[in-house]
Amino acid sequence: MKLTDGTGISMADTPENQACYPQHYLQAEGVGFPLMYLSGVICLSTGAVLEVATGRYSGKAAGELNTFRRLERLFDAGDVILADALYCNFFLVARLQAPGVDILLEQHGSRVTDFR
Secondary structure (H helix, E strand, C coil), X not given: CEEEEEEEEECCCCHHHHHHCCCCCCCCCCCCCCEEEEEEEEECCCCCEEEEEEEECCCCCXXXXXXXXXXXXXXXXXXXXXXXXXXXCHHHHHHHHCCCCEEEECCCCCCCXXXX
């Protein structure tokens, strides 16, 4: 069984960090800090972090789910993924179930599921 989750972090305000990880668009120029997303996969039996992917906080192809896509190759048939409600979307579930990966997700609070 593997757990996946992500978080956002702020970094030192250096030109190198700003070039790779621009600050949020609502922050005034030169006032904010560069922001990065981290998504990771953790083995639940050992607690070991198997791999981490990083990505931009804003802009095209940004966010936790986009960062997670680079980690999907870590899952094989028979694996079980535990994730929060952010990962509860049709396309992600379909992509992971196709090779035989089982998924345990929290239902998004605004969705209603009828199993009839």
